[in-house]
Amino acid sequence: MLATGLRACKPYLTKHARQKLAIGRSRLITMQELLRTNDLVLISVIETILRAENIRYFVADQHTSAIEGSLGFLPRRILVAEESGTRARRLLVEAGLLEQPDKARG
Numbered sequence: 001m002l003a004t005g006l007r008a009c010k011p012y013l014t015k016h017a018r019q020k021l022a023i024g025r026s027r028l029i030t031m032q033e034l035l036r037t038n039d040l041v042l043i044s045v046i047e048t049i050l051r052a053e054n055i056r057y058f059v060a061d062q063h064t065s066a067i068e069g070s071l072g073f074l075p076r077r078i079l080v081a082e083e084s085g086t087r088a089r090r091l092l093v094e095a096g097l098l099e100q101p102d103k104a105r106g
Contacts, residue, residue: 031058031079034088035098038075042097046078049095055088056081 034057037043043059050057060077080088092098 029056030082032082032085034078034080034085034092036075036077043076043078045095046092046097049091049097050078050080050088053087053091055084055091057088 035042035046047057047059058079060079061074062076064074089098093100
C-alpha cells in the first residue's frame with residue numbers, strides 16, 4: 001500500500017522529497033535534538049552550516065508552527081543523526097550559535 005501511495009504521489013514530490021523517502025525506508029536513523037527555537041533566521045543559518053558539512057538533519061514541527069499562526073508558542077526543533085550529534089554541536093559552538101556545554105551548566 002505504501003508503494004502504491006508513493007507511486008501515486010511521485011509526480012507531485014520534489015526530487016529531494018523522494019530521496020528522503022527512499023532513505024527513510026532503507027534504514028532507521030536515530031535522531032537527537034540539537035536546538036529548539038522560533039527564530040527562522042537562526043534555523044536557516046544552522047541548516048546552511050549542517051548542509052555544508054554533509055550532516056543529516058531534520059527540522060521538526062515546521063508545519064505545526066505554521067498552522068498555529070506563527071504565534072510563537074510552538075518552537076521548531078532541529079534534529080541531527082545521533083552519530084553526527086557531537087560534530088554538529090561543535091560546529092554550532094564554533095560559529096557562536098550555541099553555548100558550550102560546560103559554560104551552560106556553570
